[in-house]
Amino acid sequence: MTPGSKRRTMGQVSGENAVIEVAWLYYHEGLNQKEIADTLSISRATVVNYLQEARERELIRITLAAPAFTTHRLAHELCRRFGLKAAYVVPEEGAGLEQAFRRVVKGAALWLPDLLAPGDHLGLAWGRTVYDLAEALEVTAIEDLTVLQLVGSMATPYGFTAEACSTRLAQRLGARCLNLHAPAILSSASLSAALREEPILKRQLDEIEKVNKLLFSVGTVAGDSHIVSSGLATAGDLDFYIRSGAVGVICGRFVDKTGREIPGPMSERMIGIPLDHLVGLESGILVTPGHDKLEATLAAIRGGYVTHLVTGLTVAEALLEAEF
Template identity: 55%
Template sequence: MSGRRRTPSPSGSFEIVVEAAWLYYNEGLNQNEIARRLGVSRASVVNYLQEGRERGLIRIRLADEPFLAHSLSLDLQRRFGLKAAYVVPAVSPTDDTATLLRVAKAAGNWLPALLQTGDTLGVAWGRTIYELAEGMEPEPVADVSVVQLTGSMATPYGFTAELCSARLAQRLNGRCINLHAPAILSTPELAAALRQEPLIRDQLHALGDCNKALFAAGSCTTESHVVLAGIATADDIADYRARGARAVLCGRFVDADGRHVPGALDERMIGITPERMQDLEMGLLVSCGPDKVEPMAAVLQGGYASHLVTDNVTARALLADG
């Protein structure tokens, strides 16, 4: 092509986006060379490449095998009876946020490979799951459904449980089934009545169709998301903790061996139970950080996860935990 400069539209035509992507990824030209070839500015080339990613034309990912065959991955498999563990390097021992984003990105890259046609994927909520869905490249899976595992709740994080499941369904080009009910009601009677409402009953029935699940491990402290979201109070946490609770799994409490710790909140909650989660074909646990070692160990001991994504610092802490 000539070096005559074009006047691109803000998003660029599909043809020029494809051409820029081809030159960059298949012919190895740098952005300046592409700009000269196409007769546009270097900034336009950057925009074309970004648009190619957003349209799903460009998918950039590392091979999974090095992260699954890492010695820490194999040790985690043996220790906790996992089918696979994906371990990424931590950004730094002191930057938990950057490491969380890296772990979430890795899980989003790996997730489509763990799904098959016709699967029903139950999705929990929380910052890790939200970041996973946000950072995931579009990767359609045929005839997949995404189901919200817990009801809705007030959130201090700027996103909702519904957004986590809806965004993930969008990335997978799947059907989304949300729970149009609060995660917790004020009385057991009100919760029982709401479960019988036809719409909620049908949505809860969809939980029974789940064969796979995506979730994080919540800490059993006053800083837990269940406290910040208004599901449990500090007194509730103290009570559950005194009775052995060490982790929060989809709003429910489990002890160090992963056994469900029943309590007053259970009858008021709308969502999946720990017992149901143990019956799934696949459970993908995505968590990291020093505050998550104890809850992750509890969830892993309980057999809720068949697959794990974490970082190498957290992995070593899990393996060293008594």
């Protein structure tokens, strides 16, 4: 027992309070497990169980401050080479694909609140990366924040709707949420043009052009990519854009290696923000969790969409070794 501490029994501290008491003594008062056991007259095994329960019930938040990742040597090199404002590099050497993905997403979720301010209009390009980021985000209320869905809706292969990304993120940040009440792509250009002129949707499209910060992950042009599996593009569309020089996808639109949108059969049928509205924003926060997105990430940087990058250590190394 530490000097001056008083022995308490579990008769005095019980139930849910016991879990909180043990967590407080361990994390805030710096007592070790034996000292807590002596203080509360319980076994060390019980202390271990209470600490595990506190973590499982998310009563405990354990994190490293952002400078641990943003002042990393590779973070500085990424900023210097690509002209970024900041980069956040997460350790993922030796991790499997899924573990590396989750580490990068968690890093982005930890850093995001630091990059937002009252009055911001944060636009989202939806997908699994952004959805999992929203799920990993700690509840952090930011005054007068608006979250914008930048691309219309469609089916997804991940078990959540497109609107769920923006809605979930807005809930976590205590923000106003504006979703687009229209499909991401229509069957014809004329139908898309007519729908964009509908008063309700026109107001929504005008609103999303207020975006000043962008949160996104790039898509690939692989045959199993999200843009095909979601039904946004057909295999024929994909072949056309690849032949036209596509290396990635940003907000549902195919881009070449310079980051410019490639005109094609989908362009006039889409409902969403034009890509040129996303160039040169106050912040463009790109989350790149895997090596499969290297080429698309470089295109996004070249195109002027990116000011902040979150990625893993080995991906950062590969980006720095790539021709730019």
